[in-house]
Amino acid sequence: MLEVAQHALDAARGAGAQYADARFGADDTESMAVKNQEMEGVTRVTSSGLGVRALVDGYWGFAASARTDPHDVERTAHLAVAIARAASRLPMDPVRLSPLEPVTATWSTHVEEDPFAVPLSEKVALLMDASGRMQAVKGVTFGEASLDIWRRRTAFASTDGAAIEQTIVHCGGGIEATAVADGEMQQRSHPNSFRGNMRAAGYEHVRSLALADHAERVATQAVELLSAPDCPSMTTTLVLDPSQVALQVHESVGHPVELDRVLGMEEAYAGTSFLTIGDRGSLRYGSPLITIVADATVPGGLGTFGFDDEGVPAQRVPVITGGIFQNFISSRETAPVLGADARSTGAMRADGWHHLPLIRMTNINLEPREGTLEEIIGDTKDGVFMETNVSWSIDDKRVNFQFGCEAAWRVRDGRLAELYRNPNYTGITTEFWGSCDAVGGPEAWGMWGTPNCGKGQPGQGAHVGHGAAPARFRNVQVGVR
Amino acid sequence: MPEQIGRDAAAQIAQAALDLPGADAVEVLLYHEWGGLTRFANSSIHQSTSKEDTSVRIRAVREGRTGVAESNDLSEAGVREAARNAFDMAAVAVPDPLFPGLAPAATPESKDGYDEPTADVSPQGRAEAVAALVGEVGQGFRAAGAVETEAAEVALANTEGQFCYSTFTRASASTVVSGGRGGTGTAETAAPAFGSVDPAGVGRRAYAKARDSQDPADVAPGVYEVILEPLAVSTLVDFLAYIALNGRAIAEQRSALSGREGERVATEMVSLVDDPLSGESIGLPFDFEGTPKRALGMLEGGVFVTGVHDRRSAKQAGAVSTGHALPAPNPNGPFPLNMRLEPGTSTMDDMIGAVGHGLLVTRFHYSNVVQPMETILTGMTRDGTWLIENGRIAGPVKNLRFTQSILQALSGVEMVGRDLESVGEFTAGGTRVPALKISRFNFSGASDH
Numbered sequence: 001m002l003e004v005a006q007h008a009l010d011a012a013r014g015a016g017a018q019y020a021d022a023r024f025g026a027d028d029t030e031s032m033a034v035k036n037q038e039m040e041g042v043t044r045v046t047s048s049g050l051g052v053r054a055l056v057d058g059y060w061g062f063a064a065s066a067r068t069d070p071h072d073v074e075r076t077a078h079l080a081v082a083i084a085r086a087a088s089r090l091p092m093d094p095v096r097l098s099p100l101e102p103v104t105a106t107w108s109t110h111v112e113e114d115p116f117a118v119p120l121s122e123k124v125a126l127l128m129d130a131s132g133r134m135q136a137v138k139g140v141t142f143g144e145a146s147l148d149i150w151r152r153r154t155a156f157a158s159t160d161g162a163a164i165e166q167t168i169v170h171c172g173g174g175i176e177a178t179a180v181a182d183g184e185m186q187q188r189s190h191p192n193s194f195r196g197n198m199r200a201a202g203y204e205h206v207r208s209l210a211l212a213d214h215a216e217r218v219a220t221q222a223v224e225l226l227s228a229p230d231c232p233s234m235t236t237t238l239v240l241d242p243s244q245v246a247l248q249v250h251e252s253v254g255h256p257v258e259l260d261r262v263l264g265m266e267e268a269y270a271g272t273s274f275l276t277i278g279d280r281g282s283l284r285y286g287s288p289l290i291t292i293v294a295d296a297t298v299p300g301g302l303g304t305f306g307f308d309d310e311g312v313p314a315q316r317v318p319v320i321t322g323g324i325f326q327n328f329i330s331s332r333e334t335a336p337v338l339g340a341d342a343r344s345t346g347a348m349r350a351d352g353w354h355h356l357p358l359i360r361m362t363n364i365n366l367e368p369r370e371g372t373l374e375e376i377i378g379d380t381k382d383g384v385f386m387e388t389n390v391s392w393s394i395d396d397k398r399v400n401f402q403f404g405c406e407a408a409w410r411v412r413d414g415r416l417a418e419l420y421r422n423p424n425y426t427g428i429t430t431e432f433w434g435s436c437d438a439v440g441g442p443e444a445w446g447m448w449g450t451p452n453c454g455k456g457q458p459g460q461g462a463h464v465g466h467g468a469a470p471a472r473f474r475n476v477q478v479g480v481r
Numbered sequence: 482m483p484e485q486i487g488r489d490a491a492a493q494i495a496q497a498a499l500d501l502p503g504a505d506a507v508e509v510l511l512y513h514e515w516g517g518l519t520r521f522a523n524s525s526i527h528q529s530t531s532k533e534d535t536s537v538r539i540r541a542v543r544e545g546r547t548g549v550a551e552s553n554d555l556s557e558a559g560v561r562e563a564a565r566n567a568f569d570m571a572a573v574a575v576p577d578p579l580f581p582g583l584a585p586a587a588t589p590e591s592k593d594g595y596d597e598p599t600a601d602v603s604p605q606g607r608a609e610a611v612a613a614l615v616g617e618v619g620q621g622f623r624a625a626g627a628v629e630t631e632a633a634e635v636a637l638a639n640t641e642g643q644f645c646y647s648t649f650t651r652a653s654a655s656t657v658v659s660g661g662r663g664g665t666g667t668a669e670t671a672a673p674a675f676g677s678v679d680p681a682g683v684g685r686r687a688y689a690k691a692r693d694s695q696d697p698a699d700v701a702p703g704v705y706e707v708i709l710e711p712l713a714v715s716t717l718v719d720f721l722a723y724i725a726l727n728g729r730a731i732a733e734q735r736s737a738l739s740g741r742e743g744e745r746v747a748t749e750m751v752s753l754v755d756d757p758l759s760g761e762s763i764g765l766p767f768d769f770e771g772t773p774k775r776a777l778g779m780l781e782g783g784v785f786v787t788g789v790h791d792r793r794s795a796k797q798a799g800a801v802s803t804g805h806a807l808p809a810p811n812p813n814g815p816f817p818l819n820m821r822l823e824p825g826t827s828t829m830d831d832m833i834g835a836v837g838h839g840l841l842v843t844r845f846h847y848s849n850v851v852q853p854m855e856t857i858l859t860g861m862t863r864d865g866t867w868l869i870e871n872g873r874i875a876g877p878v879k880n881l882r883f884t885q886s887i888l889q890a891l892s893g894v895e896m897v898g899r900d901l902e903s904v905g906e907f908t909a910g911g912t913r914v915p916a917l918k919i920s921r922f923n924f925s926g927a928s929d930h
Contacts, residue, residue: 039574041810044566045551063531066553083529086604092525120573265522268625268657393849395861400928457627
C-alpha cells in the first residue's frame with residue numbers, strides 16, 4: 001500500500017507540488033440489524049482507493065480515485081496539482097505548515113477478538129435473542145437490535161518523509177424498544193440510542209454490552225413511557241446520564257474548539273464558533289469542576305489512533321482546565337495562527353481515502369471528579385434526571401442548544417420519583433457549563449462513541465469519542481414547548 | 482473527465498453477479514460518480530477537491546433471505562466476490578415475510594438529465610464561478626461556500642430481467658456572506674446543468690442579505706406570524722418527507738399521517754408532489770430497486786393523498802411501489818428525492834405587506850426532530866432574520882430557536898410564493914419550494930447573535 005502512496009508523491013512532486021501527502025486506504029464494514037426477529041439488513045461493504053493532497057505555491061488541491069494502477073495514480077496526483085493551481089484564482093495568504101518530524105511507523109487498535117472473524121451466525125443469533133426478549137414484553141411494538149463493525153487500513157506518506165501504516169478497528173451494538181399506541185410513540189435504548197455504543201475494540205466490546213440482558217428493561221420502560229406525563233416546563237436542577245453528557249460535550253465543547261471553525265473555514269456549512277483566538281487562558285467556559293481534554297491516546301475511543309491524517313502523532317491536549325478555556329484542536333495549516341512555535345494538536349482526520357482531512361474531534365473527554373450517579377441523585381433535593389439522547393440542535397456559533405432525551409425521572413429528596421416522557425432541556429453553552437456542580441468519578445466514567453459526526457463540503461462523517469460521567473447542572477430550563 | 486463505463490459494459494459487469502450460483506434472485510446496483518467541489522472561505526479557495534469512485538452493490542436472495550454486499554472493485558473477480566459475500570450474508574439472515582421479490586422488467590421514461598459540459602467542468606471552471614460569486618461581495622464582507630459539479634452513471638439489473646441505465650449531472654453554488662456589524666446572509670441554487678447556475682446571482686443575493694442584516698436587535702421568543710423563505714421551507718418539507726410521508730412509517734403507525742389518507746392536514750394552498758421526470762429535477766428516472774419513477778401527488782389542496790413506497794413498504798401497506806426505494810438494505814424506508822411544493826401567486830413584497838407583526842426567516846440551521854408523531858422540530862434561524870411591522874421590514878433581529886409542528890405550520894399557510902427555488906435540507910437541491918406566509922410559528926428561545 002505504501003508503494004502506491006509513494007508513487008503518487010513522486011508524480012505530485014514532478015508536477016510542481018512543493019508538499020504532498022497521499023493516503024491509500026481500504027475500508028471494510030459489516031453491519032446487521034434485526035427488527036422483531038426479522039432481518040432489517042445484513043451488509044458487508046469494502047472500498048479502497050487513493051487520495052492525494054498537494055500544496056502548490058501555498059494553495060491546496062486534493063484528488064481521489066478508486067483506480068490505483070500506476071497510470072491512474074499519476075493522473076490523480078496531477079489532478080491534485082491542477083486543482084491547487086486553479087485555487088490561486090483568488091488571493092489568499094499562502095498556507096504555511098507547522099513543523100513536524102516525519103516518522104516511519106505502524107499502529108493498530110488493540111483488538112482481543114477480531115470482530116470480522118466471529119461467525120455471522122453467532123452475531124445474528126445475538127440480535128435475534130435480544131429482539132425476541134423485547135418483543136416478549138406486552139405492549140412493545142418493535143424490538144430492534146444492531147451491530148456495526150468497521151476497519152480502516154491506511155498507508156500514509158508525505159514528501160516530508162513520513163511513512164505510516166495504521167489499522168483501526170471499531171465495533172459496537174445496541175438495542176432499541178419502541179412502543180406505539182393511540183398516536184404516541186416512545187422508545188428506550190441500551191447502551192445508547194442510534195445503534196448503541198461503538199468503541200475502538202474487538203468483539204469483546206460487543207460481548208461486554210450484554211444486549212440481551214437489558215432487553216426486558218428497555219422494553220418495559222418504553223411501554224411505561226406511553227402513559228407517563230410529559231416532562232413539565234420549569235427551571236430546575238438537571239442530572240444527566242453519561243451518554244447524554246457525552247453528546248453535550250460533543251456539541252457545546254468539541255465543535256466550538258475546532259480551530260478551523262474559529263477561523264471561518266467552516267462558516268458556510270457547519271458554522272463558526274463563539275470562541276476567539278484571544279479567549280485562550282482567560283475565558284471562563286464552565287465551573288471549576290469542568291476539565292476537558294482532547295485525548296487521542298486513551299484506549300477504546302473512536303478518536304484514538306497512532307497518527308492523524310497529516311502524520312501528526314496522537315496527543316493529549318488540555319481544552320478546558322478548572323473551567324478556564326485553554327486550547328483549540330488544530331492542524332498543521334491552522335496551528336501557526338496561534339503563534340510561531342505552535343504545533344498541530346493532531347486532529348486532522350478524513351472520512352476515508354476519498355476525502356481530504358479536516359480538523360475533527362479526537363476523544364473530547366470530560367475528566368471525572370467523584371461520586372456515582374446514585375450519589376449525585378442522592379444529593380439532589382429536587383430536579384429532573386434525563387437519560388439517553390433522542391434529539392439535538394445547536395446554533396451556528398454553538399451558543400444556544402436544545403437536547404431531547406428518551407426518558408426522565410423527577411428527583412425528590414434524593415430519590416427517583418415519577419417517570420416523564422418527551423423530556424428536553426435548553427441552555428446557553430457557557431452558562432450551562434458554568435452551572436455544573438457535580439461530575440461523577442472514575443467508577444461512573446466511560447467512553448462513548450459518536451460515529452455520525454458530520455462536517456465539511458462535500459459532507460464527511462467521522463467517528464469521534466467522548467469520555468463522560470454523570471453530571472448535575474443548576475437552574476436549567478426543561479420541558480421546552 | 483473519466484471514461485464512462487457505458488450501458489453495455491455496465492450490463493456485462495452486472496452479469497458477473499447475476500450468474501451467482503445457488504441464488505434464487507440477484508439484484509445489482511452499479512454506481513459510477515465523478516466530479517469536483519471547490520470550497521471557499523474568507524473569500525479565498527481553501528479546500529478544492531475532486532473524486533471519482535465506483536461501487537457495485539449486490540443483493541442476493543436465497544429462500545426468502547436477503548444479504549447485501551458492496552465493493553468498488555469492478556473487475557469480474559471483484560464483482561463475483563461481492564456477490565458471494567452477499568450470498569454468505571443471506572445464508573445467516575432469517576426469511577423476511579415482507580420480502581416482495583425483485584422489481585419486474587419495466588422500461589422507465591426517458592429523462593435527459595445529463596449535461597456533458599457539466600460532467601467535464603475543470604477545476605479552473607469552478608474557480609471562475611467562485612470568483613464571480615465572490616466578486617459580488619462588498620467591502621468589509623467575506624464569502625464562504627462551495628461550487629460543485631458532479632456526474633454519475635447508474636445501472637440496475639436483476640434476475641427478473643430488469644435492466645435500467647441512466648446518467649445524470651448536478652451543479653450547485655452556495656454561499657454564506659458575513660461581515661460588517663454582525664451581518665450575515667445566504668443563498669444557494671442547484672440545477673442539472675452548470676450553465677443554469679448563476680454564481681454571481683447567488684453572491685449578490687447573499688451579500689444583500691448580509692448588508693441588510695447588520696446590527697441585529699434582540700427579539701423576544703414567542704409565537705409570531707412568519708414568512709419563511711424557500712430555504713427555510715425546504716427544512717419543513719424535507720423533514721415531513723422523512724418522518725411522515727415515508728410509506729413504511731405510515732404502515733407501521735409511526736407517522737403523524739398514519740391512517741389519515743383523504744384528510745385535510747394543511748390549508749388548501751398546500752400541494753406537494755414528487756416529480757422526478759420534470760426538466761428541473763436532478764437524478765434518475767428509476768429508483769434503486771429498478772422501479773420506474775413517475776410524478777406522485779402526496780398533498781393535494783391540503784389533503785393528504787399518499788405516502789411514498791418502495792416494494793417492501795408497498796407490500797406492507799397493500800399498495801404498489803411508487804418508485805422511491807433507496808439502495809438496499811434500507812430499514813429507514815422510502816424517500817422522495819424530487820419534491821415540489823406547488824407555487825402560488827404571491828410576491829415577497831405581497832407577503833411582507835400582509836404581515837402586521839411578524840418575522841421574515843431566511844433559513845433554519847441544525848434542525849432535528851423533537852416528537853415525530855406530532856411532526857415537531859427544533860432548530861435555529863440563521864443568516865438573516867428580520868422583524869416585520871405593519872407590512873414593512875422594521876429591522877434585522879438576532880437568531881431564534883423554533884420548536885414547531887410541521888403539520889401545524891402547514892395548516893397555517895396563508896400565502897404561497899410564486900417563485901420556486903431548488904434547495905433542500907436532505908436532497909442537495911432536489912427539493913423545489915416557494916416562500917410561505919404562515920399565521921403562527923413558535924419560537925422557544927433566543928441566541929446572542
